[in-house]
Amino acid sequence: xxxxxxxxxxxxxxxxxxxxxxxxxxxxxxxxxxxxxxxxxxxxxxxxxxxxxxxxxxxxxxxxxxxxxxxxxxxxxxxxxxxxxxxxxxxxxxxxxxxxxxxxxxxxxxxxxxxxxxxxxxxxxxxxxxxxxxxxxxxxxxxxxxxxxxxxxxxxxxxxxxxxxxxxxxxxxxxxxxxxxxxxxxxxxxxxxxxxxxxxxxxxxxxxxxxxxxxxxxxxxxxxxxxxxxxxxxxxxxxxxxxxxxxxxxxxxxxxxxxxxxxxxxxxxxxxxxxxxxxxxxxxxxxxxxxxxxxxxxxxxxxxxxxxxxxxxxxxxxxxxxxxxxxxxxxxxxxxxxxxxxxxxxxxxxxxxxxxxxxxxxxxxxxxxxxxxxxxxxxxxxxxxxxxxxxxxxxxxxxxxxxxxxxxxxxxxxxxxxxxxxxxxxxxxxxxxxxxxxxxxxxxxxxxxxxxxxxxxxxxxxxxxxxxxxxxxxxxxxxxxxxxxxxxxxxxxxxxxxxxxxxxxxxxxxxxxxxxxxxxxxxxxxxxxxxxxxxxxxxxxxxxxxxxxxxxxxxxxxxxxxxxxxxxxxxxxxxxxxxxxxxxxxxxxxxxxxxxxxxxxxxxxxxxxxxxxxxxxxxxxxxxxxxxxxxxxxxxxxxxxxxxxxxxxxxxxxxxxxxxxxxxxxxxxxxxxxxxxxxxxxxxxxxxxxxxxxxxxxxxxxxxxxxxxxxxxxxxxxxxxxxxxxxxxxxxxxxxxxxxxxxxxxxxxxxxxxxxxxxxxxxxxxxxxxxxxxxxxxxxxxxxxxxxxxxxxxxxxxxxx
Amino acid sequence: xxxxxxxxxxxxxxxxxxxxxxxxxxxxxxxxxxxxxxxxxxxxxxxxxxxxxxxxxxxxxxxxxxxxxxxxxxxxxxxxxxxxxxxxxxxxxxxxxxxxxx
Numbered sequence: 001x002x003x004x005x006x007x008x009x010x011x012x013x014x015x016x017x018x019x020x021x022x023x024x025x026x027x028x029x030x031x032x033x034x035x036x037x038x039x040x041x042x043x044x045x046x047x048x049x050x051x052x053x054x055x056x057x058x059x060x061x062x063x064x065x066x067x068x069x070x071x072x073x074x075x076x077x078x079x080x081x082x083x084x085x086x087x088x089x090x091x092x093x094x095x096x097x098x099x100x101x102x103x104x105x106x107x108x109x110x111x112x113x114x115x116x117x118x119x120x121x122x123x124x125x126x127x128x129x130x131x132x133x134x135x136x137x138x139x140x141x142x143x144x145x146x147x148x149x150x151x152x153x154x155x156x157x158x159x160x161x162x163x164x165x166x167x168x169x170x171x172x173x174x175x176x177x178x179x180x181x182x183x184x185x186x187x188x189x190x191x192x193x194x195x196x197x198x199x200x201x202x203x204x205x206x207x208x209x210x211x212x213x214x215x216x217x218x219x220x221x222x223x224x225x226x227x228x229x230x231x232x233x234x235x236x237x238x239x240x241x242x243x244x245x246x247x248x249x250x251x252x253x254x255x256x257x258x259x260x261x262x263x264x265x266x267x268x269x270x271x272x273x274x275x276x277x278x279x280x281x282x283x284x285x286x287x288x289x290x291x292x293x294x295x296x297x298x299x300x301x302x303x304x305x306x307x308x309x310x311x312x313x314x315x316x317x318x319x320x321x322x323x324x325x326x327x328x329x330x331x332x333x334x335x336x337x338x339x340x341x342x343x344x345x346x347x348x349x350x351x352x353x354x355x356x357x358x359x360x361x362x363x364x365x366x367x368x369x370x371x372x373x374x375x376x377x378x379x380x381x382x383x384x385x386x387x388x389x390x391x392x393x394x395x396x397x398x399x400x401x402x403x404x405x406x407x408x409x410x411x412x413x414x415x416x417x418x419x420x421x422x423x424x425x426x427x428x429x430x431x432x433x434x435x436x437x438x439x440x441x442x443x444x445x446x447x448x449x450x451x452x453x454x455x456x457x458x459x460x461x462x463x464x465x466x467x468x469x470x471x472x473x474x475x476x477x478x479x480x481x482x483x484x485x486x487x488x489x490x491x492x493x494x495x496x497x498x499x500x501x502x503x504x505x506x507x508x509x510x511x512x513x514x515x516x517x518x519x520x521x522x523x524x525x526x527x528x529x530x531x532x533x534x535x536x537x538x539x540x541x542x543x544x545x546x547x548x549x550x551x552x553x554x555x556x557x558x559x560x561x562x563x564x565x566x567x568x569x570x571x572x573x574x575x576x577x578x579x580x581x582x583x584x585x586x587x588x589x590x591x592x593x594x595x596x597x598x599x600x601x602x603x604x605x606x607x608x609x610x611x612x613x614x615x616x617x618x619x620x621x622x623x624x625x626x627x628x629x630x631x632x633x634x635x636x637x638x639x640x641x642x643x644x645x646x647x648x649x650x651x652x653x654x655x656x657x658x659x660x661x662x663x664x665x666x667x668x669x670x671x672x673x674x675x676x677x678x679x680x681x682x683x684x685x686x687x688x689x690x691x692x693x694x695x696x697x698x699x700x701x702x703x704x705x706x707x708x709x710x711x712x713x714x715x716x717x718x719x720x721x722x723x724x725x726x727x728x729x730x731x732x733x734x735x736x737x738x739x740x741x742x743x744x745x746x747x748x749x750x751x752x753x754x755x756x757x758x759x760x761x762x763x764x765x766x767x768x769x770x771x772x773x774x775x776x777x778x779x780x781x782x783x784x785x786x787x788x789x790x791x792x793x794x795x796x797x798x799x800x801x
Numbered sequence: 802x803x804x805x806x807x808x809x810x811x812x813x814x815x816x817x818x819x820x821x822x823x824x825x826x827x828x829x830x831x832x833x834x835x836x837x838x839x840x841x842x843x844x845x846x847x848x849x850x851x852x853x854x855x856x857x858x859x860x861x862x863x864x865x866x867x868x869x870x871x872x873x874x875x876x877x878x879x880x881x882x883x884x885x886x887x888x889x890x891x892x893x894x895x896x897x898x899x900x901x902x903x
Contacts, residue, residue, distance in 0.1 A: 041881050059882030066881045513835060515871075516857050516864035539817035543855040543866035546818075551866060555852035603821070603855075792815040797831075799808040799824040799901075 003031040006303075007092055007102040009082045009247065011036025013045055013448075014276025014292040015108025016064055021300030023072055029304065032074045033100055035092075038131060039079040041066050045131070046289055046416075046449050049156075049321050052135050052163025063447070085251040087269060104271045104303060107259060109244035111277040111287065115237050116151065120213030126235045129160045138234065142167035145233035149173075149222055151210055153180040155320055157238035158197065162322040164236070165201050172230055173197075174205045174222065184318050184329035188345065189352050189368045196325050196350075205230070243278045243285050258285035263310030265299040275299050281311060288316050289416045289448050297418075317378045317415055319371065319451050328374035331364030331381040332356055339363070342387075357387045375452060379411040404458040413455050416448035421459060428463045436460065475735070478517035480509045485735045489525055498533075500526065500540055516542075521736035524623070527659055528731055531772040538793070544621035547793060548779040549606055556586070557606060558599045560620035561613050562656070565630045565648035565668075566594030572615065579612050591620060593627030593665060604796050610780040616656070617780045622663065623737075625655040625727075629667040631675035633687070642687025644670035647716055651685075654720060655727065657776040661734040661743075664727065665700075679707050682740040683723050692719045696726055696752065697744030705741040708749050710756060725756045725765040731772070803902050811897045814839060819854035819863075829890065829901065830854035832863065832874055839892045840874035841901050847885030 006022075008015045011034050019032060036042075042064040050056040069076045077094070084093040091099050113128025115121050125145075127137045138160070141148075148164045150157045153175030161171045173180075179190035180197075194204055209225040213235060223229040243258035254260045254268045258280030265273045265281075276292045277285060286292060291314035298311040317330030333356060335341055342355040351369030355362060355377070361384045365377040380390050393406055404413070409422030427433055427442045439456055440446050446453045476482055481504075483491070488507065497503045500522040504514055514522070523540040538546050549557035561576070576596055580588055586600025595618050601609055610617075619626055628651045631637065633644035648668040655664075667676035668685040678684020680700030684707045686693040691712050698707025711722050729752065734743040744752055755761050783789045808822045814833040821844055822829040830844040830853045842863075844854050851867040858864075862880070863872045871880040877887040890901040 040884055043882070057882075062882035511859070513859040515859060516869055519857060519859065539858065542857070547855065551852075551855065553849065553851060553867065791813065792818055792820075797809045797820055797822040799806050799822045799829070 004103045005101055006030040006032045006104045008034040008106045010108035010110055011042055012110050014296055016042040017293050017296040018106055018275050018299050021297050025304040034076045035080050035082050036078050037081045048135055049159035054166045107274040108276045109278045111241040111243045113237055114240040114242045118212055123213055123215050123219045124217050125219040128237050129156055141234040142169050147232050148234040149232035150236045150238055152238035159321055160236045160238055161202050172203045174208050174210055176209055178207050185366055189366050192352055192368050241287050256280050264302040265295055273299050282313050293417055315382050326371040328367040328371040330378045333364045333366050360386055362387055375413055404455050414445035414452045417444040419443050419445040424459050425463050477521055480511045480514055480518050492529055524736050531775050548617055550621040556600045556602055558597050559601055559609055560595050560597050560618035561615035562618040563595050564652045565628055565645045567645055575613055579609055583609055594629050595627055607784050607790055607794055611784050616778050624660050625658050625664045628652040629676045631669045633670035640670035641689045642670045644668045644687055660731055661736050662739045694722050697740045699739055699741035721766055724769040725762040728765040728769040729755055805900045806903055808899050808901055811894055811899050817858045821854045832858050841890040841892055843888040
C-alpha cells in the first residue's frame with residue numbers, strides 16, 4: 001500500500017509533537033513532509049527567555065535534533081514557507097517553488113507577536129520576543145545600546161525584561177493595566193512581584209498607554225498618552241500574540257481570531273487539521289504549551305483513526321521563568337460574589353497564597369514566593385476536587401515529607417507534557433531508570449519548561465529508595481559511550497589500552513573518533529595511567545594546551561611567563577618590556593595569580609616571543625598546576641612567621657607542568673591573615689609559628705567554596721609531601737574537568753584525610769607523583785627547538801596562485 | 802571567477818591538526834583527516850567570526866576552538882543545535898601538491 005502523504009506546515013512545538021504522537025501510533029503509515037519558516041530544527045520556544053537571561057544556550061533548547069528527522073524518515077525543509085494550499089489538486093506550494101502532494105495537512109503555523117499599530121512601530125530597534133532571531137536582535141543590541149523598554153507587563157514582557165537586565169541594559173517596563181501580569185495575578189501578588197523585580201533593577205510605568213515610538217531611523221524613545229515620554233534604544237513589544245492564520249484564510253478555511261477547529265482539531269475542510277497557537281477551539285486560541293500538547297495527542301489519534309473523546313479545552317496554569325522569583329497561577333483567579341478565597345499572606349517570608357473556591361470546589365490558585373504546591377493545586381483544580389480534600393492533604397505536608405509522597409498516581413507532575421506521577425514511577429520501575437535525564441527521555445516529563453525537575457527528582461528518590469541514596473547514578477564520560485570514568489580506567493588497565501583510538505574501538509564508542517569532551521578526557525586518563533610511556537596526543541588537546549598559550553576571542557593569544565611564587569626581578573621585567581615593544585603587545589596585565597600577562601600576540605609570533613623571553617611557560621592555559629600565589633612572608637613582613645615566598649617557589653618548581661584533571665591553584669601565606677587567599681585555593685598553605693596548615697578543596701571561581709584543613713605539619717618537606725600526595729590522589733580519582741572542590745565534596749574530606757594521613761599511602765602516592773613529574777618537558781622550549789612542532793602548529797602557510 | 806591556488810605540499814599537512822593558510826586577504830583552515838583526505842574551509846566561524854584552524858578534528862567534523870561548535874568539514878554545515886555554514890573549498894591533489902579552487 002502506498003503511504004498516505006502528510007504535510008506539516010510549521011516546524012514548531014505543537015506540530016512536531018503531533019508528528020511524534022502519530023509516529024508512536026502508526027510509525028509507517030504516513031510519508032511525512034515538514035516545512036518550517038525558521039532555519040532550525042524544532043526547539044523549545046518556552047526556554048528562549050532562559051537563553052536571553054543567559055542561563056541556557058541555544059543549543060540546549062533543541063527538542064528534536066536534525067538526526068531525529070532522519071531517524072524517523074521525516075522530510076524537513078527548514079527555512080521554507082508554504083505559500084499556497086490548492087485544495088482542488090491537493091497540493092501545497094512553497095516560497096522556493098516546491099509543490100508537494102498531500103492527503104492530509106496539519107497547519108501549525110503558531111503565532112506572531114502583536115505589534116501595536118502606533119506611529120514608529122516599524123523603526124529599527126523595535127522587536128517582538130518570539131524566536132531565536134528576536135533573541136539575537138536583543139543580544140546584539142545590548143552590546144551597543146544602553147536603554148531598553150519593554151511594552152507589556154505580562155509573563156513574556158517580564159521574562160524579556162529580566163533577560164535584558166542580565167545583558168547589562170537599563171530596563172523600563174510599560175504596562176497599560178494598573179498592575180503586572182493582570183491576567184494571571186491578583187493585585188496583592190502583583191505588588192509583591194513588582195517589589196521583587198524593582199529590587200532586581202526594573203523600572204515600571206503602570207497605567208501608561210504608549211502612543212508613539214520616537215526616533216528617526218532607529219528608535220530613541222517612547223511617548224505616552226499622558227504626554228510624558230522616556231528614552232529607549234531598544235523596544236520589545238510583548239503585548240500579546242496573534243495566531244498566524246494568513247495561509248488558512250487565503251485557502252478559504254474558516255478563521256476567526258485563530259483557525260477555527262472542532263473537537264478533533266479539524267478545520268472546515270476535514271483533511272486539513274490545525275493545532276497549536278494558530279488554532280481556535282471553542283473560541284479560545286491557547287498560547288501555552290500544555291493545551292497544545294493535549295491537542296496534538298487528540299489530533300494524532302484522530303488522524304490515525306483511533307477512538308477517543310475529542311478535545312474538550314484546557315484549564316491552564318502558568319509560571320514565570322525569572323530567576324529569583326517564584327510565581328504560579330492557575331484557573332480562575334478573580335474573586336466574585338460566587339467565590340470564596342483562602343488567602344495566606346506571610347509578610348515575614350514574603351510569600352502569598354490564594355486559593356479560589358467555588359461551590360466547595362477548587363477552581364483557581366495564585367502562589368508567590370513558594371510554588372512547590374503548584375503542580376498539586378493544578379491537578380486539584382483540573383479535577384474539580386473538593387476543598388476539604390486539599391485541606392486534609394495540607395496536614396500531611398506539615399510532616400516535612402516531600403510533596404510527591406502524598407500525590408496520587410494520576411496527579412500530573414509535568415503540566416507541559418501531561419505526565420502523571422504514576423507514569424513516571426512506572427517508567428522508573430519498568431525501564432530501570434536512575435537519572436533525571438533518562439526519565440526525561442522516556443516520559444517527556446520536565447522536557448519543556450523544566451519547572452517540575454525538582455519533583456521528578458523527588459519521585460526518583462522515592463521510587464528508588466536506598467538505591468538512589470547510595471548515589472548509584474551513573475555519569476558517563478560523554479555521549480559517545482555508556483561507560484563511566486571509573487569503568488573506562490579499569491578497562492584501560494585491564495586490557496592494556498594505550499591510545500585514545502584504541503580505547504574508543506575496544507570499548508565500543510558510539511562515534512568513530514570521539515568528541516571534544518571524551519578525547520581530552522581519554523588523553524588525560526591514559527597519561528595518568530602510563531606516566532612513563534604514554535605519548536601525549538596533541539590533536540586530542542584543547543587549543544590552549546596544544547599551543548601552550550591562551551586563545552583570545554580574536555584568534556590572538558596571551559602569553560604568561562613563569563614567575564615562581566610571584567617573584568620576579570629587574571632583568572626579567574626588562575625582557576618582558578622589550579618583548580612587549582617588539583611584538584606590539586595589545587595589553588600588559590597582572591593576572592589574578594600574581595603573574596604578568598601579555599595579550600594580543602599572533603600565533604606565528606608565539607615561538608619568537610618565547611625565545612626572546614627565555615623563561616618557562618607559566619601554564620596559565622592548562623589543566624595543570626597554575627600558579628602558587630604567595631604573601632611577602634617572614635623575610636619582610638612584620639607579621640610573617642614563615643618563609644612563604646620560599647615555600648611557594650619550592651611548590652611551584654616541584655609541580656610545574658603537572659597534568660591534572662582540571663586547573664589547580666595554590667597559595668602560601670605566612671600568618672592567619674592569609675594574604676595569599678589559601679582559603680579559596682585548591683591547595684592553600686598557611687604558615688604559623690612552627691606549624692604549616694594545609695587546606696584543600698577551596699574554590700574562588702564558579703562556585704565559591706572554602707578550603708578545608710587537611711593536616712598540620714612541621715617541616716617544609718612535609719608540606720611538599722602532603723601536597724604531592726593530595727594532588728596525586730586527585731589526579732588518580734577525579735573525573736576529568738572536576739575541580740578539587742567538587743572532588744573533595746564528592747568523596748568526602750574524611751576519606752581524603754584517611755588516605756593522605758596514612759604514611760604508607762602517602763609515600764606510595766608521592767612516588768607515583770614523582771614518576772608523573774619526571775615526564776615533564778618544558779613546552780615553550782620544546783617548541784622552539786623542534787622544527788616539526790614549529791611547522792605543524794605555529795607557522796601560517798602563505799599560499800599562491 | 803573560480804581560480805586555483807597552491808596551498809602547500811600534501812605531506813607537510815599534519816594529520817588531525819589544522820593549518821592556517823593565507824592567500825592575499827583570505828585565510829583558510831586546512832585539515833588532513835584521519836583517512837588522509839584534505840578538507841579546506843574558510844578560517845572564520847559563523848559565530849562571532851573566530852578562527853577555526855585550531856579546532857579539534859573528529860572524523861568529518863571539527864569542534865571549533867572558541868565555542869565548541871560542531872562543524873561538518875565537507876559541506877561546512879554547523880551541526881544542531883547551533884546553525885550556520887562555513888564556506889568550503891574544493892581540493893585537488895597532484896602528486897604532492899595541494900590546490901584549492903577559490
